[in-house]
Structure formats: C-alpha cells, structure tokens
Amino acid sequence: MSNELEAILSFDSESLRQSLTAGGDPNKHLEGQSLLEWACAVGNEEAAILLLGSGADPNTRTDKGETPLMLASYSGLLGAVRAMLTCQVKLDALDELGRDALMLAAKGGRADGVALLCEAGASATRRDFEGRTALQWALVEGDNRDAVTALIAHGALAGDQAAGDTAMQYAGQLGRHLSAEVILGAKNSGASLKS
Numbered sequence: 001m002s003n004e005l006e007a008i009l010s011f012d013s014e015s016l017r018q019s020l021t022a023g024g025d026p027n028k029h030l031e032g033q034s035l036l037e038w039a040c041a042v043g044n045e046e047a048a049i050l051l052l053g054s055g056a057d058p059n060t061r062t063d064k065g066e067t068p069l070m071l072a073s074y075s076g077l078l079g080a081v082r083a084m085l086t087c088q089v090k091l092d093a094l095d096e097l098g099r100d101a102l103m104l105a106a107k108g109g110r111a112d113g114v115a116l117l118c119e120a121g122a123s124a125t126r127r128d129f130e131g132r133t134a135l136q137w138a139l140v141e142g143d144n145r146d147a148v149t150a151l152i153a154h155g156a157l158a159g160d161q162a163a164g165d166t167a168m169q170y171a172g173q174l175g176r177h178l179s180a181e182v183i184l185g186a187k188n189s190g191a192s193l194k195s
C-alpha cells in the first residue's frame with residue numbers, strides 16, 4: 001500500500017498533503033482505483049478536496065464505471081461534489097448500470113446532494129439501462145423522503161409515466177410509505193407537470 005493510500009484510509013490529511021507537496025502523483029491508481037476514487041469511496045472528503053486541488057482527474061472510473069462524482073454524491077460529500085463541479089467534471093457520466101451521480105445521490109438519500117446536482121444541470125428524469133429514474137433509486141435503500149422531495153422540486157415527476165413502473169408503484173412495492181405520501185401529494189398538486 002502506498003503512503004498516499006494509507007493516509008487516505010486513515011484520514012491523515014497532513015501526511016497526504018506532505019506526500020503531494022513532495023511530488024506525489026494525485027492521479028495515482030492503486031488496486032484498481034484512483035486516489036480520488038478511494039477518498040470518495042471511504043468518505044474522506046478532506047482528502048478528496050486536497051487531491052482535486054493538487055490536480056486529480058475528477059473523470060476517472062472504477063472497474064464498475066463509477067466516477068469520483070458518483071462516489072462522493074452517494075457518500076454525501078457535498079464539499080467534494082462542489083469542488084468537482086468546478087473542475088470540468090462530466091455530470092452526465094454513467095456507470096455500468098446506466099446510473100449517473102444524481103441517481104447515486106438519490107440512492108444514498110442525500111437530499112442536499114440531489115439539489116446541488118440538479119442545480120448544476122443533472123437531469124431528474126433520466127433513466128438507467130433498466131428504466132429506473134433517480135426518483136426510483138431514492139426508494140431503493142430506504143424511505144428517503146427528503147431526497148424524494150428534492151427530486152420532485154427539480155421536476156422528477158415530469159417523465160414519471162414513461163417506460164417502466166412509476167415512482168408511486170415502486171414506493172408501494174418497496175413499502176416506502178412516507179415517500180409514497182410525498183409523491184401522491186405532489187401528483188395531486190400538479191407537480192408532475194413541472195419540467
């Protein structure tokens with residue numbers, strides 16, 4: 001294991017800073033991932049921001065096609081997401097399942113991340129390769145009512161009647177009652193017409 005990776009995994013930002021200052025490569029790949037991917041995957045936001053500031057490429061990919069933006073979005077690393085959005089990051093990059101960073105933020109229940117990505121231009125109506133939307137991904141790991149609310153506020157219901165299950169049906173199938181109430185309330189108020 002390299003000194004940089006050890007510093008990332010142990011949340012030792014000072015050692016990482018020293019290594020990078022001494023000429024360490026911020027784009028080094030170890031065990032199939034870049035240092036930035038490692039930092040985002042383990043939730044080390046300070047290391048991610050430090051690596052980005054040292055020139056790390058925000059558009060690298062894991063063997064599953066995940067970008068650092070996807071990993072940071074899922075983990076709720078808002079500072080790292082903001083930093084990547086200023087670094088020419090590809091907002092519409094897709095992983096091997098056809099998911100983008102917004103879908104992963106939704107899956108992680110990260111309402112603030114959902115709002116940030118939508119405001120940066122992410123599509124709340126995009127579908128993955130199986131036809132699932134970010135709204136449906138918000139229901140996968142729990143009753144992520146706040147993420148559902150953020151998605152609806154950014155037009156996620158506009159394409160909900162397209163291919164596949166609607167978010168309301170998906171919420172019912174998964175027993176996500178709080179999210180179902182939010183979706184039903186939005187549909188009843190006409191929010192589905194927003195795009």
